[in-house]
Amino acid sequence: MKIDILLFGITRDIIGSSKLNYEIPENTEVQTLLENLKSTYPKLQDLTSVLVAVNNEYSRENQVLKAKDEIALIPPVSGG
Amino acid sequence: MKIDILLFGITRDIIGSSKLNYEIPENTEVQTLLENLKSTYPKLQDLTSVLVAVNNEYSRENQVLKAKDEIALIPPVSGG
Amino acid sequence: MIKLKLNKLPINVNEVLASVSSTEAGAIDIFVGSVRSKTANKQVVRLEYEAYDAMAMREMEKIAEEAMEKWPVHKIAIHHRKGILEVSDIAVVVAVSTSHRQESFEACKFIIDSLKQRVPIWKKEVFNDGEEWVSAHA
Amino acid sequence: MIKLKLNKLPINVNEVLASVSSTEAGAIDIFVGSVRSKTANKQVVRLEYEAYDAMAMREMEKIAEEAMEKWPVHKIAIHHRKGILEVSDIAVVVAVSTSHRQESFEACKFIIDSLKQRVPIWKKEVFNDGEEWVSAHA
Numbered sequence: 417m418k419i420d421i422l423l424f425g426i427t428r429d430i431i432g433s434s435k436l437n438y439e440i441p442e443n444t445e446v447q448t449l450l451e452n453l454k455s456t457y458p459k460l461q462d463l464t465s466v467l468v469a470v471n472n473e474y475s476r477e478n479q480v481l482k483a484k485d486e487i488a489l490i491p492p493v494s495g496g
Numbered sequence: 497m498k499i500d501i502l503l504f505g506i507t508r509d510i511i512g513s514s515k516l517n518y519e520i521p522e523n524t525e526v527q528t529l530l531e532n533l534k535s536t537y538p539k540l541q542d543l544t545s546v547l548v549a550v551n552n553e554y555s556r557e558n559q560v561l562k563a564k565d566e567i568a569l570i571p572p573v574s575g576g
Numbered sequence: 577m578i579k580l581k582l583n584k585l586p587i588n589v590n591e592v593l594a595s596v597s598s599t600e601a602g603a604i605d606i607f608v609g610s611v612r613s614k615t616a617n618k619q620v621v622r623l624e625y626e627a628y629d630a631m632a633m634r635e636m637e638k639i640a641e642e643a644m645e646k647w648p649v650h651k652i653a654i655h656h657r658k659g660i661l662e663v664s665d666i667a668v669v670v671a672v673s674t675s676h677r678q679e680s681f682e683a684c685k686f687i688i689d690s691l692k693q694r695v696p697i698w699k700k701e702v703f704n705d706g707e708e709w710v711s712a713h714a
Numbered sequence: 715m716i717k718l719k720l721n722k723l724p725i726n727v728n729e730v731l732a733s734v735s736s737t738e739a740g741a742i743d744i745f746v747g748s749v750r751s752k753t754a755n756k757q758v759v760r761l762e763y764e765a766y767d768a769m770a771m772r773e774m775e776k777i778a779e780e781a782m783e784k785w786p787v788h789k790i791a792i793h794h795r796k797g798i799l800e801v802s803d804i805a806v807v808v809a810v811s812t813s814h815r816q817e818s819f820e821a822c823k824f825i826i827d828s829l830k831q832r833v834p835i836w837k838k839e840v841f842n843d844g845e846e847w848v849s850a851h852a
Contacts, residue, residue: 424628425698426712464714469696472631488628488696494710495627495656495697496609496668496688504766505836506850544852549834552769568766568834574848575765575794575835576747576806576826589744590728599751599802605822606727606744607815613737664737677745677826684743685819 417442419481421453422488427466430459440481446470447477453489464492497522499561501533502568507546510539520561526550527557533569544572577651578640582632582697584659587666596651601673605680607688609668611661621702625658625667628696632656639690643672646686647679654687656697667699715789716778720770720835722797725804734789739811743818745826747806749799759840763796763805766834770794777828781810784824785817792825794835805837 421436428434440449446468454460467490468475474490481487501516508514520529526548534540547570548555554570561567579595581587589608596604611623640652650673657667670687674680699710717733719725727746734742749761778790788811795805808825812818837848 422628424626424696425700426709429709463712469628469631472634474694488631490628490696491698491709492711493692493694493696494699494712495625495632495695496692502766504764504834505838506847509847543850549766549769552772554832568769570766570834571836571847572849573830573832573834574837574850575763575770575833576830588728589731590726593727593746597748597802602748602750604746604748605819606746607818608731608742608744609815610735610740610742612740612813664735675750677747677823680745681819681823685815688815 417483419483419485419487422486424488424491426463426491427460427489430457444481445477446475446479446481449481449487466491497563499563499565499567502566504568504571506543506571507540507569510537524561525557526555526559526561529561529567546571578637578644579651579653580633580636580640581653581655582627582629582636582658584657587655587657587669589666589669592653592655592669592671595653596671596673598650598673600675601650602675603677603680604671604673605677605684606669606671607684608666609688610666611663613663615701618701618703620663621704622663623661623667624700624702625656625661626698627656627658631696635695636691639687639694642690643683643687647674647683649674649679649683652683652687654691656691656695658697716775716782717789717791718771718774718778719791719793720765720767720774720796722795725793725795725807727804727807730791730793730807730809733791734809734811736788736811738813739788740813741815741818742809742811743815743822744807744809745822746804747826748804749801751801753839756839756841758801759842760801761799761805762838762840763794763799764836765794765796769834773833774829777825777832780828781821781825785812785821787812787817787821790821790825792829794829794833796835
């Protein structure tokens with residue numbers, strides 16, 4: 417299935433867009449998506465951390481992604 | 497010798513004036529002054545505490561008072 | 577009561593203060609975070625803040641709710657600015673009103689610490705000779 | 715740098731904030747103490763503050779100096795109001811600017827705690843049916 421991944425900060429710079437349309441198999445877990453992205457975009461591996469948010473919440477590693485989820489990569493936050 | 501004692505808050509209410517002209521012997525210590533005042537104005541004994549300031553500083557109990565010192569009674573403070 | 581703001585407008589501390597004032601609250605602690613002129617001895621030209629707006633608002637709300645569970649708090653306000661900020665501009669203000677002062681300090685500190693750990697906002701430091709997303713790399 | 719004020723004028727928090735701002739200080743903690751409508755379930759009509767001015771200024775200065783010895787503080791401001799205050803009027807503002815936020819909270823808390831313990835300022839609570847010097851009697 418196709419998902420859109422929202423990108424911010426350094427992850428947007430690395431991937432080169434603020435939204436990535438990405439193909440994943442049905443029932444893909446968050447950690448698998450992250451592994452795939454890190455292999456497609458190796459510079460993601462240099463970051464202190466990359467988390468995945470699903471529907472405006474931090475996700476669990478084994479959370480299964482659905483086509484209508486709002487998915488975002490969360491590089492190390494630095495607000496304040 | 498005669499000293500002036502500055503009075504604030506509840507101590508001014510008890511003694512009835514914002515400045516008390518008071519006779520003490522030469523070389524009187526702070527604690528003796530306090531004992532004398534408490535016996536002259538027994539309501540001072542009801543206060544949580546009464547301290548003596550000398551020249552804008554909290555005094556030591558055995559500090560000797562001089563005629564030109566600025567002396568004040570400090571009832572429990574409640575600023576803020 | 578929780579008041580949250582996340583936008584590009586300058587933050588007015590008096591407005592934040594007014595939003596947490598209450599005749600029952602004798603104590604208010606306010607934390608103000610502003611742009612420093614130097615980081616690690618490099619001169620900062622400006623900062624660029626961006627946020628994942630919907631999630632950032634949600635996380636700020638959760639943090640404020642957690643603070644209200646932990647401490648007897650009257651009101652909480654969190655204003656975070658985004659966009660381009662110059663040196664000494666205010667980036668964030670957290671204000672907490674309580675009946676007694678100890679709780680205002682603890683809750684305010686908890687909120688700004690949690691905000692810096694969890695809320696999806698990012699800042700890029702721009703120097704004369706380059707730029708860097710803060711904390712992105714170890 | 716230490717800025718102290720003790721007078722009958724209303725306190726403006728933005729002015730206090732401006733007096734501690736610095737391009738090197740990224741963190742400012744501000745404590746605001748205001749008049750509550752109730753004490754021990756009695757309705758407060760007004761408060762009357764008085765101070766031993768010269769000594770109060772001296773003690774506030776000492777407290778600020780002690781804070782500067784204990785923590786790496788840029789600037790400190792303490793504004794205390796006196797005279798007649800109504801419910802929700804601001805009685806005291808303490809502001810501390812530092813490079814890092816932890817120290818701003820610790821120093822600000824130290825200053826307001828010390829002020830309440832040591833600075834010769836007194837408040838009388840006026841109720842509908844009487845009045846009372848706060849803390850005078852156990």
